[in-house]
Amino acid sequence: MSTTDNNRAGFLAIELxxxxxxxxxxxxxxxxxxxxxxxxxxFTDAPAPGRANALQRAAFxxxxxxxxxxxxxxxxxxxxxxxxxxxxxxxxxxxGGRAGWIATAAEAPGAAAAVGRPSVxxxxxxxxxxxxxxxxxxxxxxxxxxxxxxxxxxGRYIDVDKLHYADFETPADFAGSxxxxxxxxxxxxxxxxxxxxxxxxxxxxxxxxxxxxAVLVSAPTPELLAAEVLDVRSRVGAxxxxxxxxxxxxxxxxxxxxxxxxxFDGGRAFAGxxxxxxxxxxxxxxxxxxxxxxxxxxxxxxxxxxxxxxPELRRRGALRPVLQDGTFRDLLGLERPASRYASAAAxxxx
Amino acid sequence: MTQHNxxxxxxxxxxxxxxxxxxxxxxxxxxxxxxxxxxxQTDFESFRRIAQTxxxxxxAAFFLGEGLRLREHLGRPHALDxxxxxxxxxxxxxxxxxxxxxxxxxxxxxxxxxxxDLAHRLASLDLISGGRAAWNIVTTDNAWTGANFRRGxxxxxxxxxxxxxxxxxxxxxxxxxxETPAGPARRVLHEGQHYTVDVTPRLPxxxxxxxxxxxxxxxxxxxxxxxxxxxxxxxxxxxxxxAVEFRKDLVERSVAAGRGANxxxxxxxxxxxxxxxxxxxxxKKEWVRSLQIGPQQAIAYLEQFWGRELSAYDPDxxxxxxxxxxxxxSETRGSGFHxxxxxxxxxxxxxxxxxxxxxxxxxxxxxTARIDATFTGSYTAVxxxxxxxxxxxxxxxxxxxxxxxxxxxxxxxxxxxxxLQERGVYPTEYGGSTxxxxxxxxxPVRSSDEAAxxxxx
Numbered sequence: 001m002s003t004t005d006n007n008r009a010g011f012l013a014i015e016l017x018x019x020x021x022x023x024x025x026x027x028x029x030x031x032x033x034x035x036x037x038x039x040x041x042x043f044t045d046a047p048a049p050g051r052a053n054a055l056q057r058a059a060f061x062x063x064x065x066x067x068x069x070x071x072x073x074x075x076x077x078x079x080x081x082x083x084x085x086x087x088x089x090x091x092x093x094x095x096g097g098r099a100g101w102i103a104t105a106a107e108a109p110g111a112a113a114a115v116g117r118p119s120v121x122x123x124x125x126x127x128x129x130x131x132x133x134x135x136x137x138x139x140x141x142x143x144x145x146x147x148x149x150x151x152x153x154x155g156r157y158i159d160v161d162k163l164h165y166a167d168f169e170t171p172a173d174f175a176g177s178x179x180x181x182x183x184x185x186x187x188x189x190x191x192x193x194x195x196x197x198x199x200x201x202x203x204x205x206x207x208x209x210x211x212x213x214a215v216l217v218s219a220p221t222p223e224l225l226a227a228e229v230l231d232v233r234s235r236v237g238a239x240x241x242x243x244x245x246x247x248x249x250x251x252x253x254x255x256x257x258x259x260x261x262x263x264f265d266g267g268r269a270f271a272g273x274x275x276x277x278x279x280x281x282x283x284x285x286x287x288x289x290x291x292x293x294x295x296x297x298x299x300x301x302x303x304x305x306x307x308x309x310x311p312e313l314r315r316r317g318a319l320r321p322v323l324q325d326g327t328f329r330d331l332l333g334l335e336r337p338a339s340r341y342a343s344a345a346a347x348x349x350x
Numbered sequence: 351m352t353q354h355n356x357x358x359x360x361x362x363x364x365x366x367x368x369x370x371x372x373x374x375x376x377x378x379x380x381x382x383x384x385x386x387x388x389x390x391q392t393d394f395e396s397f398r399r400i401a402q403t404x405x406x407x408x409x410a411a412f413f414l415g416e417g418l419r420l421r422e423h424l425g426r427p428h429a430l431d432x433x434x435x436x437x438x439x440x441x442x443x444x445x446x447x448x449x450x451x452x453x454x455x456x457x458x459x460x461x462x463x464x465x466x467d468l469a470h471r472l473a474s475l476d477l478i479s480g481g482r483a484a485w486n487i488v489t490t491d492n493a494w495t496g497a498n499f500r501r502g503x504x505x506x507x508x509x510x511x512x513x514x515x516x517x518x519x520x521x522x523x524x525x526x527x528x529e530t531p532a533g534p535a536r537r538v539l540h541e542g543q544h545y546t547v548d549v550t551p552r553l554p555x556x557x558x559x560x561x562x563x564x565x566x567x568x569x570x571x572x573x574x575x576x577x578x579x580x581x582x583x584x585x586x587x588x589x590x591x592x593a594v595e596f597r598k599d600l601v602e603r604s605v606a607a608g609r610g611a612n613x614x615x616x617x618x619x620x621x622x623x624x625x626x627x628x629x630x631x632x633x634k635k636e637w638v639r640s641l642q643i644g645p646q647q648a649i650a651y652l653e654q655f656w657g658r659e660l661s662a663y664d665p666d667x668x669x670x671x672x673x674x675x676x677x678x679x680s681e682t683r684g685s686g687f688h689x690x691x692x693x694x695x696x697x698x699x700x701x702x703x704x705x706x707x708x709x710x711x712x713x714x715x716x717x718t719a720r721i722d723a724t725f726t727g728s729y730t731a732v733x734x735x736x737x738x739x740x741x742x743x744x745x746x747x748x749x750x751x752x753x754x755x756x757x758x759x760x761x762x763x764x765x766x767x768x769x770l771q772e773r774g775v776y777p778t779e780y781g782g783s784t785x786x787x788x789x790x791x792x793x794p795v796r797s798s799d800e801a802a803x804x805x806x807x
Contacts, residue, residue: 086437
């Protein structure tokens with residue numbers, strides 16, 4: 001990505017974890033984020049009490065929003081890749097092409113016990129993520145764009161030559177239980193062709209950079225973030241977006257950030273005034289393509305961000321325009337790719 | 351008499367009412383794609399339009415099927431019917447934000463899902479929708495489907511209901527696990543033949559306590575399973591006499607299971623072809639059938655039993671004299687057919703078609719169209735007929751498959767529903783905000799600590 005014409009302007013995502021499980025709460029939060037001018041909303045799926053499924057929260061938000069990208073976290077280790085692929089493709093349909101995927105793979109003994117599988121650790125986590133991402137990508141391509149032909153004369157609803165088996169097999173050095181996925185997908189190609197895939201930087205290596213569209217980068221303190229961003233950028237090249245992760249707690253309603261109680265680890269979060277955050281984000285966006293904000297309190301910080309921070313960043317030209325009727329790929333500056341199977345067929349003269 | 355007493359009685363008492371659900375099919379020949387009005391099968395607007403029309407008609411439920419592998423014909427994806435559909439729960443979560451009252455029913459299998467994960471996602475849908483979620487429980491043991499999943503094919507056909515029942519009971523314990531709406535959660539443990547579960551559930555109970563359970567199996571095993579576990583059975587017996595017989599059978603099973611005569615509701619699958627007059631409806635039916643089973647579909651239908659290409663045969667001519675090349679027939683993979691002696695079947699069908707003077711296309715239409723499930727006629731005549739179901743309690747409602755997407759419910763909602771309301775056999779408003787309330791179901795009994803302990807031991 002790293003759009004050539006718009007180098008300095010970045011995008012902002014906001015994590016809506018605090019929005020709970022109630023439909024009305026989810027709507028309110030995502031509409032507030034959209035009207036505040038955020039480019040993307042993300043939905044954490046941490047195994048903590050009171051959290052509804054992230055992908056469903058994103059799906060619920062689809063029909064009530066117009067421009068904001070909807071990006072759930074979905075685990076790759078203890079889930080069925082075929083289901084995940086279908087669910088994400090469906091999210092793309094219900095959001096009009098505004099879906100993305102934060103593919104996660106974390107040590108989670110609880111998640112392993114819940115499905116009765118051994119707990120996966122270390123490099124095997126990245127292998128699981130890489131395999132699941134590859135399954136989704138193949139299945140998303142398994143229906144070519146023009147596979148549904150509705151040809152009354154020949155009685156064919158689809159052209160079977162434009163459907164393809166994924167025939168995925170886990171590689172020989174796969175540490176977990178190997179598996180295969182046949183395909184094709186049960187849903188036509190997503191509106192975006194391929195959903196943008198985001199991974200935490202910790203999975204890079206096992207997950208090849210060319211398998212992903214963006215990398216999420218965190219650092220022990222806000223001051224170290226820019227250097228970390230540059231380091232990851234040098235590893236992944238210009239075609240992958242680099243997104244900085246930032247916890248924020250702002251002075252709000254007469255209360256100083258330092259005196260607000262939050263769940264953040266000491267030192268990790270940016271704490272201060274809206275004006276100081278604006279300056280900080282402006283400089284951070286000079287290095288990163290985007291920043292994902294994790295507000296300490298959705299109710300308090302989202303309000304400050306929307307009133308004070310985003311308008312000023314926009315005035316300074318640090319933010320890309322919000323896309324009306326665009327896709328998440330458009331936001332990231334990504335072309336809509338052809339199906340890998342379409343070019344293979346053309347190559348063999350089929 | 352209160353709902354509570356009615357449900358506990360061992361004597362079946364009709365409510366005098368029927369309700370409607372809508373089943374957005376997504377695959378199969380029932381949905382016409384060849385008409386000018388045929389819309390997209392995947393765009394969100396098609397789903398929104400049908401769900402909102404159904405809600406305008408006070409439908410109790412909107413159903414989605416589940417796809418796990420594309421149907422195949424002679425070794426390739428089946429090309430002639432509508433195919434390709436979204437994930438049920440993802441679509442229903444989106445529809446939850448543009449509807450207010452209608453129930454959202456996801457068909458989900460117990461073979462290629464994990465109980466803790468599926469129970470959590472259904473609980474999420476239930477909470478997000480304000481207590482409108484339901485699970486249509488299906489089983490599958492098909493190794494061919496397993497090729498899309500980590501675990502592959504692993505379940506013997508004979509084990510599928512035993513496996514499904516343990517799965518459902520585990521899911522119920524997960525939904526029951528929060529002591530109060532604020533927590534804390536009770537840990538749920540299950541050790542089964544094919545999986546183990548050890549989970550501390552993340553979500554509280556919903557406004558309807560837990561998702562409503564639908565079940566569609568029709569074998570004696572499937573009926574017993576429904577009698578023990580389900581709230582509603584999605585039956586295959588819409589014809590009046592069959593429906594009465596099925597009700598009798600299910601009441602006996604449900605009483606034997608200790609749940610009383612009224613615990614399980616019945617909603618058969620159905621199709622409506624309606625018009626202002628009987629004559630117009632009959633003409634419409636001809637048109638619908640001709641588009642559901644076109645010439646290519648008729649030939650393809652025979653090919654799956656003959657095991658060979660038959661495209662040289664005239665769809666408007668007699669059945670092929672040539673014999674099948676297979677020993678056992680294998681209907682289009684993915685449709686759950688279990689084979690028959692091919693040669694015998696061919697002889698039988700040829701004789702039947704000859705007797706009745708049917709062409710290939712007419713014969714296939716007679717075999718595939720939902721003859722018993724189709725209500726054809728004027729709005730008033732069909733309303734009179736349905737009122738009889740309501741009066742006798744033959745069914746609790748009908749699960750309607752529209753043959754057109756997305757306008758297929760318009761006739762029903764605009765003309766049939768008002769006729770039924772005039773006859774006093776159809777709701778005039780939603781009974782509440784949850785699916786359980788709208789169906790008139792009791793709150794479930796929480797699975798006891800002792801029961802949980804027994805499974806733990």
